[in-house]
Amino acid sequence: MISDATTVDWDRLREEARAAMCRAYAPYSGYPVGVAALVDDGRIVTGCNVENASYGLGLCAECGLVSQLQNSGGGRLTHFTCVDGRGEILVPCGRCRQLLYEFGGPDLLLETPAGILPLSQMLPQAFGPDHLTK
Protein backbone atom coordinates (compact mmCIF):
# COMPACT_ATOMS: atom_id res chain seq x y z
CA MET A 1 0.00 0.00 0.00
CA ILE A 2 1.33 3.45 -0.84
CA SER A 3 -1.75 5.41 0.10
CA ASP A 4 -4.21 6.03 2.86
CA ALA A 5 -7.29 8.19 2.87
CA THR A 6 -5.39 11.46 2.70
CA THR A 7 -1.95 10.94 1.16
CA VAL A 8 -0.58 9.41 -1.97
CA ASP A 9 3.11 8.81 -2.47
CA TRP A 10 3.56 10.34 -5.93
CA ASP A 11 7.36 9.98 -5.64
CA ARG A 12 7.01 6.23 -5.22
CA LEU A 13 4.56 6.03 -8.11
CA ARG A 14 6.97 8.00 -10.33
CA GLU A 15 9.81 5.66 -9.40
CA GLU A 16 7.67 2.71 -10.48
CA ALA A 17 7.00 4.49 -13.79
CA ARG A 18 10.73 5.12 -14.27
CA ALA A 19 11.52 1.47 -13.60
CA ALA A 20 8.93 0.46 -16.18
CA MET A 21 10.36 3.00 -18.66
CA CYS A 22 13.74 1.25 -18.35
CA ARG A 23 12.05 -1.92 -19.63
CA ALA A 24 10.53 -0.21 -22.71
CA TYR A 25 11.10 -1.63 -26.18
CA ALA A 26 11.37 1.50 -28.32
CA PRO A 27 14.03 0.83 -30.99
CA TYR A 28 12.14 2.77 -33.70
CA SER A 29 11.21 6.02 -31.98
CA GLY A 30 14.04 5.96 -29.46
CA TYR A 31 11.44 7.38 -27.07
CA PRO A 32 10.90 5.08 -24.08
CA VAL A 33 7.87 5.75 -21.89
CA GLY A 34 6.90 4.33 -18.51
CA VAL A 35 3.63 4.61 -16.62
CA ALA A 36 2.38 3.62 -13.20
CA ALA A 37 -0.98 3.87 -11.51
CA LEU A 38 -2.50 3.22 -8.13
CA VAL A 39 -5.55 0.97 -8.02
CA ASP A 40 -8.40 1.44 -5.55
CA ASP A 41 -7.34 -1.66 -3.63
CA GLY A 42 -3.84 -0.24 -3.08
CA ARG A 43 -1.90 -2.21 -5.63
CA ILE A 44 0.28 -0.58 -8.31
CA VAL A 45 0.16 -1.42 -12.00
CA THR A 46 2.77 -0.33 -14.53
CA GLY A 47 3.49 -0.38 -18.23
CA CYS A 48 6.10 0.48 -20.87
CA ASN A 49 5.78 1.12 -24.59
CA VAL A 50 6.43 -1.84 -26.88
CA GLU A 51 7.06 -0.91 -30.52
CA ASN A 52 6.94 -3.02 -33.65
CA ALA A 53 8.73 -3.20 -37.01
CA SER A 54 5.29 -2.47 -38.46
CA TYR A 55 5.38 1.00 -36.94
CA GLY A 56 1.64 1.54 -36.59
CA LEU A 57 1.30 -1.54 -34.39
CA GLY A 58 3.37 -0.11 -31.56
CA LEU A 59 1.77 -0.28 -28.14
CA CYS A 60 1.79 2.72 -25.84
CA ALA A 61 2.85 2.18 -22.25
CA GLU A 62 -0.74 2.73 -21.14
CA CYS A 63 -1.85 -0.31 -23.16
CA GLY A 64 0.39 -2.49 -21.01
CA LEU A 65 -0.86 -0.83 -17.85
CA VAL A 66 -4.57 -1.43 -18.50
CA SER A 67 -3.80 -4.97 -19.61
CA GLN A 68 -1.94 -5.63 -16.37
CA LEU A 69 -4.78 -4.02 -14.41
CA GLN A 70 -7.39 -6.32 -15.88
CA ASN A 71 -5.19 -9.41 -15.77
CA SER A 72 -4.26 -8.91 -12.12
CA GLY A 73 -7.76 -8.61 -10.72
CA GLY A 74 -9.35 -5.50 -12.26
CA GLY A 75 -10.37 -2.55 -10.11
CA ARG A 76 -10.41 1.20 -10.64
CA LEU A 77 -7.42 3.42 -11.35
CA THR A 78 -7.20 6.31 -8.88
CA HIS A 79 -3.79 7.95 -9.47
CA PHE A 80 -1.60 7.88 -12.60
CA THR A 81 1.80 9.11 -13.69
CA CYS A 82 3.76 8.90 -16.96
CA VAL A 83 7.46 9.57 -17.59
CA ASP A 84 9.68 9.97 -20.63
CA GLY A 85 13.15 8.59 -21.23
CA ARG A 86 14.71 11.16 -18.88
CA GLY A 87 12.27 10.25 -16.16
CA GLU A 88 10.45 13.57 -16.55
CA ILE A 89 6.69 13.80 -16.16
CA LEU A 90 4.88 13.38 -19.46
CA VAL A 91 1.27 13.82 -20.50
CA PRO A 92 -0.41 10.72 -21.93
CA CYS A 93 -1.36 10.86 -25.60
CA GLY A 94 -4.97 11.40 -26.58
CA ARG A 95 -5.76 7.77 -27.32
CA CYS A 96 -4.32 6.74 -23.99
CA ARG A 97 -6.47 9.27 -22.13
CA GLN A 98 -9.43 7.32 -23.51
CA LEU A 99 -7.88 4.04 -22.31
CA LEU A 100 -7.46 5.53 -18.85
CA TYR A 101 -11.03 6.90 -18.85
CA GLU A 102 -12.44 3.40 -19.21
CA PHE A 103 -10.79 2.26 -15.98
CA GLY A 104 -10.49 5.47 -13.99
CA GLY A 105 -13.30 7.73 -15.11
CA PRO A 106 -13.33 11.52 -14.79
CA ASP A 107 -11.96 11.56 -11.23
CA LEU A 108 -8.72 9.73 -12.00
CA LEU A 109 -5.88 12.01 -10.88
CA LEU A 110 -2.99 12.51 -13.30
CA GLU A 111 0.41 13.92 -12.51
CA THR A 112 1.13 16.37 -15.35
CA PRO A 113 3.77 19.07 -15.99
CA ALA A 114 1.02 21.52 -14.93
CA GLY A 115 0.36 19.72 -11.64
CA ILE A 116 -2.10 17.11 -10.43
CA LEU A 117 -5.22 17.24 -12.60
CA PRO A 118 -8.36 15.10 -12.86
CA LEU A 119 -8.86 13.24 -16.11
CA SER A 120 -12.01 15.31 -16.64
CA GLN A 121 -9.69 18.26 -17.37
CA MET A 122 -7.37 16.26 -19.63
CA LEU A 123 -10.23 14.66 -21.59
CA PRO A 124 -13.19 17.06 -21.43
CA GLN A 125 -16.65 15.87 -22.46
CA ALA A 126 -15.32 12.33 -22.69
CA PHE A 127 -17.16 9.60 -24.50
CA GLY A 128 -17.37 6.61 -22.21
CA PRO A 129 -19.17 3.50 -21.03
CA ASP A 130 -22.20 5.48 -19.81
CA HIS A 131 -23.05 6.56 -23.35
CA LEU A 132 -23.60 2.95 -24.37
CA THR A 133 -26.24 2.39 -21.70
CA LYS A 134 -28.41 5.34 -22.78
Ligand SMILES: O=c1ccn([C@H]2C[C@H](O)[C@@H](CO)O2)c(=O)[nH]1
Ligand atom coordinates in the same frame (compact mmCIF):
# COMPACT_ATOMS: atom_id res chain seq x y z
O1 LIG B 1 1.24 8.52 -23.82
C1 LIG B 1 2.12 8.03 -24.53
C2 LIG B 1 2.74 8.73 -25.58
C3 LIG B 1 3.69 8.08 -26.33
N1 LIG B 1 4.03 6.78 -26.05
C4 LIG B 1 5.01 6.08 -26.87
C5 LIG B 1 4.47 5.60 -28.21
C6 LIG B 1 5.74 5.47 -29.02
O2 LIG B 1 6.31 4.19 -28.75
C7 LIG B 1 6.66 6.54 -28.44
C8 LIG B 1 6.79 7.76 -29.33
O3 LIG B 1 5.54 8.29 -29.63
O4 LIG B 1 6.09 6.94 -27.19
C9 LIG B 1 3.46 6.10 -25.00
O5 LIG B 1 3.81 4.95 -24.73
N2 LIG B 1 2.52 6.74 -24.28
